[in-house]
Structure formats: C-alpha cells, structure tokens
Amino acid sequence: MRIAHLRDISVILFRELTMTETLMLKFTGTPQAYPDKRPAEARRSDFHEIYRSYIAEKAREQASRCSQCGVPFCQVHCPLQNNIPDWLRLTAEGRLQEAYELSAATNSMPEVCGRICPQDRLCEGNCVIEAGFKSVTIGAVEKYLTDTAWENGWVQPIMPVRDRSAQSVGIIGAGPAGLAAAEHLRLLGYAVHVYDRYDRIGGLLIYGIPGFKLERTS
Ligand code: SF4
Incomplete structure (x- = not known):
C-alpha cells in the first residue's frame, strides 16, 4: 500500500514537472x-x-x-x-x-x-x-x-472571521500602512476607526505620488 501510494505521488509530481516544462x-x-x-x-x-x-x-x-x-x-x-x-x-x-x-x-x-x-x-x-x-x-x-x-468584480469586501466589534481600535494616519493595518484588524473582527489630518485618505498615495505613476479616480 505504502509503495503504491509513493508511486501515485511520483506520477503526480512527474505530471506537474512536465506541465511546468511545457507551459x-x-x-x-x-x-x-x-x-x-x-x-x-x-x-x-x-x-x-x-x-x-x-x-x-x-x-x-x-x-x-x-x-x-x-x-x-x-x-x-x-x-x-x-x-x-x-x-x-x-x-x-x-x-x-x-x-x-x-x-x-x-x-x-x-x-x-x-x-x-x-x-x-x-x-x-x-x-x-x-x-x-x-x-x-x-x-x-x-x-x-x-x-x-x-x-x-473579483475584489470582495472584507468579511470578519469573528465579531469582536465590542472592542474598537483607532488608527492615526490613513496612509498605506494605516489602511493595511485597518484591513487586517477588521478582518479579525475589531471595530476600526482611521483618523487623518487631511480631507482624503491615502496619505502618500494621494499626496505624494504623481498621477502619471498612480492615477486617481476622483
Ligand atoms: S520570477 Fe524570476 S526569480 Fe521569481 S521564480 Fe520566476 S524566474 Fe525565479
């Protein structure tokens, strides 16, 4: 049984390698x-x-x-x-x-x-x-x-894995780091509030990088 199982794995690996070589x-x-x-x-x-x-x-x-x-x-x-x-x-x-x-x-x-x-x-x-x-x-x-x-339409909204919304987290700065942290904390179920001194979120992405490198939609 064990030998047969190993043979199956070898066949799968061989197929994968052949496919990789051709593709x-x-x-x-x-x-x-x-x-x-x-x-x-x-x-x-x-x-x-x-x-x-x-x-x-x-x-x-x-x-x-x-x-x-x-x-x-x-x-x-x-x-x-x-x-x-x-x-x-x-x-x-x-x-x-x-x-x-x-x-x-x-x-x-x-x-x-x-x-x-x-x-x-x-x-x-x-x-x-x-x-x-x-x-x-x-x-x-x-x-x-x-x-x-x-x-x-493959980009889906964040679905928290559990509800921890009784606990909230405040994030100072809505630049890329703050927004990424917010995403992960929201995924864990926390209520998240992001604060920024500017009127638009994005930080460097909005105020630092020119439009010809990173186009804005609004
Ligand atoms: S992108 Fe370049 S370094 Fe990365 S796996 Fe392919 S060949 Fe290798």
Missing part, C-alpha cells in the same frame, strides 16, 4: 516585454498613467517566462513575501481569478504595488533570469491581474 520556462525564446508607453502628446495633455495595460495574451506570455525557481529570489526580496512564482504560473495557465486571490492574500494593495513598487530593486532586480535574459515583468503582470480583478 513555463519560456524565457529562452520569449523576450522580455513591458506594456507600451502612451504617446507623449497624449500624456502631456492629460497627465494620466504612462504605461498602457497588457492585453490578456501578453500577460500570459510574459508570466510564462518564469523559470519557477525552487528558491525564488523574487519572493525572498519582496518585503511582503508575495508568492510570485505561483501567481505567475496561474496567470500563464489562464487561471486569473486564482492568480489574483493568491497575490491579494499577502498584499492589501496589489493594484498599487504593481504600479509603484521599485521592482527593479526588489523582485525583478533579483529575478534569477535577469542576468542574460532580462527579468520576468512581475510588476506589470501584477497590475494586469488586479485591474482585471476589479473589472470582473
């Missing part, structure tokens, strides 16, 4: 490609974001360049330890909702990080195929995933 590891034949820049004339008049989004095929293609490292240095050097290889693979497989859920599991604001994280010094700067083949375009794929999630 991923495309970095040798597929060049790195970032989303196109919008024309300067258009940007000069509206100050909207510089880069367009990937189309679905391009996001899948670029995600499939990942070599699925056993020790993923992209993840190691991500301050959030985002599970990058797995959501790249899900993207390459076209399982976009699962890819989004995985990326959002460790990140309160993946739509923001995909746009403004210094990827060249973090995940992409430490991608092992950077030397020679150029890194996987992790940030652009993350932005595509999250924008697709918003468009399709």
Whole structure:
C-alpha cells in the first residue's frame, strides 16, 4: 500500500514537472516585454498613467517566462513575501481569478504595488533570469491581474472571521500602512476607526505620488 501510494505521488509530481516544462520556462525564446508607453502628446495633455495595460495574451506570455525557481529570489526580496512564482504560473495557465486571490492574500494593495513598487530593486532586480535574459515583468503582470480583478468584480469586501466589534481600535494616519493595518484588524473582527489630518485618505498615495505613476479616480 505504502509503495503504491509513493508511486501515485511520483506520477503526480512527474505530471506537474512536465506541465511546468511545457507551459513555463519560456524565457529562452520569449523576450522580455513591458506594456507600451502612451504617446507623449497624449500624456502631456492629460497627465494620466504612462504605461498602457497588457492585453490578456501578453500577460500570459510574459508570466510564462518564469523559470519557477525552487528558491525564488523574487519572493525572498519582496518585503511582503508575495508568492510570485505561483501567481505567475496561474496567470500563464489562464487561471486569473486564482492568480489574483493568491497575490491579494499577502498584499492589501496589489493594484498599487504593481504600479509603484521599485521592482527593479526588489523582485525583478533579483529575478534569477535577469542576468542574460532580462527579468520576468512581475510588476506589470501584477497590475494586469488586479485591474482585471476589479473589472470582473473579483475584489470582495472584507468579511470578519469573528465579531469582536465590542472592542474598537483607532488608527492615526490613513496612509498605506494605516489602511493595511485597518484591513487586517477588521478582518479579525475589531471595530476600526482611521483618523487623518487631511480631507482624503491615502496619505502618500494621494499626496505624494504623481498621477502619471498612480492615477486617481476622483
Ligand atoms: S526569480 Fe524570476 S524566474 Fe525565479 S521564480 Fe521569481 S520570477 Fe520566476
């Protein structure tokens, strides 16, 4: 029984490895490609974001360049330890909702990080195929995933795991750190109040980062 069980596991692992080899590891034949820049004339008049989004095929293609490292240095050097290889693979497989859920599991604001994280010094700067083949375009794929999630209604409101609303927490500062803390405390069921001296929440995201890097909707 035990030997048969081990054989089953070997078959599953073999299938997984074969699938990975056929679907991923495309970095040798597929060049790195970032989303196109919008024309300067258009940007000069509206100050909207510089880069367009990937189309679905391009996001899948670029995600499939990942070599699925056993020790993923992209993840190691991500301050959030985002599970990058797995959501790249899900993207390459076209399982976009699962890819989004995985990326959002460790990140309160993946739509923001995909746009403004210094990827060249973090995940992409430490991608092992950077030397020679150029890194996987992790940030652009993350932005595509999250924008697709918003468009399709996959972003769900927070559902507290239990009711601790008899206890409330006040958070001073509605910047990214304060809002992320509020999300996690709310998830645990606490009543949360966030205070800020400015009339809009967001802190640095609203008052520090220009619109051509992070567009505002209002
Ligand atoms: S380091 Fe690069 S190639 Fe390796 S898992 Fe991360 S994104 Fe993929």
